[in-house]
Amino acid sequence: MATVPIIKCTSNERLSGTRLMNEKEDEKPEKKLTVLESHGYALGKTIGAGSYATVKIAKSDRHECQVAVKIVSKFQAPGEYLTKFLPREIEVVKGLKHPHLIRFLQAIETTHRVYIIMEYAQNGSLLDVIRHDTYIDEQRSRKWFRQLLEAIDYCHDHGIVHRDIKCENLLMDYHFNVKLSDFGFARGQMKPKNGEWPLSTTYCGSYAYASPEILRGIPYQPQLSDVWSMGVVLYAMVYGRLPFDDTNHVQLLKQVQNKVVFHKHPRVSRSCRSLITRILVPQSARLHISNIKNDTWLETSVVAQTSISGRFVVRVNRYR
Incomplete structure (x- = not known):
């Protein structure tokens, strides 16, 4: 019977062989990158x-x-x-x-x-700020409403309507400037044709911010519907609550068809309340972006209030 020769290894060779086997055992397949990675x-x-x-x-x-x-x-x-x-x-x-x-x-x-x-907007949403501060003072409200106005004016000029303007979709960047987000219901190519504004029949957005024409389910001019939602945002900022809020569709429709109610607290200036009342009205009477840009409330900023003989004197700066 033939014998199998035994080959002896030196200690160094044995160690080397062990190391080679261990290296092979340690080898693992490279991790596959995800799509985002x-x-x-x-x-x-x-x-x-x-x-x-x-x-x-x-x-x-x-x-x-x-x-x-x-x-x-x-x-x-x-x-x-x-x-x-x-x-x-x-x-x-x-x-x-x-x-x-x-x-x-x-x-x-x-x-x-x-x-x-x-x-990425680092400071959350306008809704987060309202929840933290209870309501927004008029100085910040004016700044943020103007920024929203500029954003929507830009969109409308480019034939784009947003159709879902709400506090949750107004994000805050590092410097607490407004960044409008979520164009999930947006639509382009909405410029007038032959002098006629195209109407929309997609009834989208959020109930509490929806215009009466959307709640009624009739064809609507989406630019003016965006304006209505902006008015709801302004009200929510200065009062810390929504002007119309009901989960029942019928009851909500009744609310939006009535005059908006202003609460005694917090105190809101007459000019701000006047602007809101001219936005939260039926489509035919609602302000357009161009009208809002020239509104008195947006042109002035309260700098200080000093009491003289029991009367308040308000100093204002004009924005240029």
Whole structure:
């Protein structure tokens, strides 16, 4: 019977062989990058969540800053949203560039999800500020309403209507300047044709901010509907509450068809209340953007109040 030769190894060879085997055992397959990682984004914490979309913070190597990533699930989102509203949103925001609009950076689509990369607003939303401060003083309200006005004026000039203006969609950047976000219900190509303004029949947005014509379900001019929502935002800032708030559709419609009610506290100037009353009115009588831009309340800023013989003297500065 043949014998198998035994080859003896030196101690160094045995050690070397052991090390080679260990090295092979330690070798692991390289981790496959996610879609976002391959584009230079490292996901962080969640800052917002809905029924079919989540918003997360991400670190961007490309932009060298933090960004916001809206992640839309194709399995959970309604079909109409995926085929109509989402493509429209991406197309609209691509062409927008304004200091008071959240900047669109990139859109990435996979089999299961759509990722929308946007500018990140560090200081939350206007709603967060109102909840923290109870209500917003007129000086800050004037500044933020003017910034919203400029953003919407820019959009309308470019034939774009937002159709979902509300405190939750007004974000605050590092310096507490307004950034209008969420163009999920926006629509482009809404400039007048042959002197006629195109009407909208998509009844979208949030109930408490919706104009009477939307609640009634009749064709409406979306630019004026945006103006109505801006009036609701202004009221919410200075009073810390919504002017119309009812989960019942019928009751809410009754409220918006009546004159807006002003509360005794907090004290709000007559000029501010006057502006609100001329915005929260039927479509035919509602102020246009051009009228609001020249309103007295927006032109003046209260600097100080001093009491002289029991009477208040108000000094004002004119904005130029």
